[in-house]
Amino acid sequence: MLERHEIECFLTLAEELHFGRTAERLRLSQARVSQTIKKLERRIGAPLFERTSRRVGLTPLGARLHAELEPIVRRLEAAVQRAVEAARGVDGVLRVGFLGIGAGQLTQPILGTFRARHPGCEIRMQETHFADPLGPLRDGEVDVLITRLPVEEPDLTVGPVVLSEPRVLAVPAGHPFARRRSVSLEDLARVTVFGVTGPAPQYWWDFHVPRRTPSGRPIPRGQSVATFQELLALIATGQGASPVAASVQRYYARPDIAFIPITDAPHTQVALVWRTAAATARIHAFAQAAHDAVEANGGPARY
The missing domain is CATH 3.40.190.10 (Periplasmic binding protein-like II)
Incomplete structure (x- = not known):
């Protein structure tokens, strides 16, 4: 049975492919990271990483383990987060990023619908820029993003389309x-x-x-x-x-x-996007409000 710290260390190193950055993220020494990975490899019975003086890479076995293990861990984290949010309810703060004009003429109806349903939740708006439209979402600066499609990222969920225009x-x-x-x-x-x-x-x-x-x-x-x-x-x-x-x-x-x-x-379209593993009751409530505002408008806003 793998221990939690071994799984966390393996997944982080598989993402960073650098012992120093992995140690920094996990707030451990590089020696501790190296020891943990060696212990895991002994338990598995084969190397998971290829190490040279210049680079770190996954072995085929390591890549397969990562592909199978990472989604399981993310689903577990998401399940725990959803339970926490369900216990807290929708009240709190929802940080909404928007690119350019956001949802255009539907922005206010979406916000109004959400606020009417959840008066205990404060919405904080933050503009994003097209040079890095997904950065604030990935960095955790915003919880949900109103942005231009296409968004084809395995860790992100694309919600309702709120705007379609030529x-x-x-x-x-x-x-x-x-x-x-x-x-x-x-x-x-x-x-x-x-x-x-x-x-x-x-x-x-x-x-x-x-x-x-x-x-x-x-x-x-x-x-x-x-x-x-x-x-x-x-x-x-x-x-x-x-x-x-x-x-x-x-x-x-x-x-x-x-x-x-x-x-x-x-046509170019605008939709809601959020991190799949970080979905919360507030995000789902906001997506539902957006969906209902779109339906009340007869479909995505058009120009």
Whole structure:
């Protein structure tokens, strides 16, 4: 039977692949971490990690053990957390992160529905940035996130979609496209778009700003940006263009930027996202409030 500290040490080292960082996270000495792993390997009967002077890696056996053990441990932790939250009820503080305009016109109905049902729970809002849309959630700074899809992370749960809208191309007001009634994704090969500075998942950024047109033509990329306001400033000064959600025209309208509908771009959606292992009664209550507000609106908000 494995002991709890052995399991915790193994899973942490499998994640960090570094004895020093593992020791720091567990608040142990590196020697203690090494001893614990060696003891576990003796019990298993084979090495779980490959160690060299430059790197630490999982052996095939170690990788298989991690794949089978990690979800079990996370489910146990989630079960205990749900029991704790059930005992406490929904009262307390719920930290809600939001990207950009959040759920748009549905943000207030969602918050209003939740507050009416759970007046003893305080909601604290925190803005996130597209350079690292999932960072505050992963770091535990927020409990639930209202963010743009796609989110395809094994440790995160995607809840109800609250907003669905078409996309437009933001260009400088003097750009030739500004005189057109619409553009297509193929037209992106004729402009320079922006990269992103930060740990945003590559698939997330590629959905919002594709690297190639549908026919395979490369889309030129200029400098990287870290915030949305920086993106708008660069567009306004003629340094590039960018596909954005149609609601940007309503909430961030400015005379030096034109917004042209993209006729063949898939809609962009906003949904609730939370850490699966950290789900609580408050998060589920907020997701239910969001679902009910969406239903009362006749479906996700649209622009």
